[in-house]
Amino acid sequence: DGGITQSPKYLFRKEGQNVTLSCEQNLNHDAMYWYRQDPGQGLRLIYYSQIVNDFQKGDIAEGYSVSREKKESFPLTVTSAQKNPTAFYLCASSIADRDSPLHFGNGTRLTVT
Amino acid sequence: GQQVMQIPQYQHVQEGEDFTTYCNSSTTLSNIQWYKQRPGGHPVFLIQLVKSGEVKKQKRLTFQFGEAKKNSSLHITATQTTDVGTYFCAGTDSWGKLQFGAGTQVVVTP
Numbered sequence: 001d002g003g004i005t006q007s008p009k010y011l012f013r014k015e016g017q018n019v020t021l022s023c024e025q026n027l028n029h030d031a032m033y034w035y036r037q038d039p040g041q042g043l044r045l046i047y048y049s050q051i052v053n054d055f056q057k058g059d060i061a062e063g064y065s066v067s068r069e070k071k072e073s074f075p076l077t078v079t080s081a082q083k084n085p086t087a088f089y090l091c092a093s094s095i096a097d098r099d100s101p102l103h104f105g106n107g108t109r110l111t112v113t
Numbered sequence: 114g115q116q117v118m119q120i121p122q123y124q125h126v127q128e129g130e131d132f133t134t135y136c137n138s139s140t141t142l143s144n145i146q147w148y149k150q151r152p153g154g155h156p157v158f159l160i161q162l163v164k165s166g167e168v169k170k171q172k173r174l175t176f177q178f179g180e181a182k183k184n185s186s187l188h189i190t191a192t193q194t195t196d197v198g199t200y201f202c203a204g205t206d207s208w209g210k211l212q213f214g215a216g217t218q219v220v221v222t223p
Contacts, residue, residue, distance in 0.1 A: 040122075042201060042215040043156070090155060098209040099144045101158040 023091035
């Protein structure tokens with residue numbers, strides 16, 4: 001079955017620590033995305049990548065970093081510089097066409113205390 | 114600010130009733146997509162509309178794209194408890210950026 005796998009489902013960290021969220025897809029999609037969702041809000045784009053070894057900042061990239069060394073993988077690091085890191089993080093992928101719909105992973109709920 | 118607005122933010126519906134949620138953009142969109150997110154789940158793609166004035170149906174769900182390609186609506190007839198969730202619209206603007214609305218959270222009362 002093709003899909004997007006995010007791990008772990010729940011993650012707890014102390015303030016001041018960096019944490020990396022995993023996202024792997026076997027859909028052979030070129031484009032991958034990271035979104036952040038806060039309660040009662042829509043999806044805000046953090047970073048996206050349309051091809052291996054290339055990625056672009058989204059609307060709220062500050063305090064986050066990504067890498068795209070393989071087509072299948074797009075890990076997100078939440079750094080200690082991110083002021084309000086507690087949120088639900090969603091990874092998505094699509095074919096490269098800009099109008100293509102997104103396929104989302106199950107998400108990772110990060111809690112930083 | 115947010116370019117794609119959705120109303121209402123919350124929709125309480127009695128089971129069996131109909132309701133409509135609206136999506137409005139300040140700019141022309143090349144397409145509109147609708148997603149559904151069940152409580153505790155992730156957004157799942159429902160449908161995409163591309164043409165001006167386009168109407169598509171999925172069982173009890175009717176999706177419409179406005180003539181000016183700036184607004185869209187989702188109408189659900191005979192609401193069921195399985196319709197519970199948050200419905201998001203997302204449109205691609207002229208810069209090729211996908212803009213999500215904040216969503217309409219639907220609660221169904223049996």
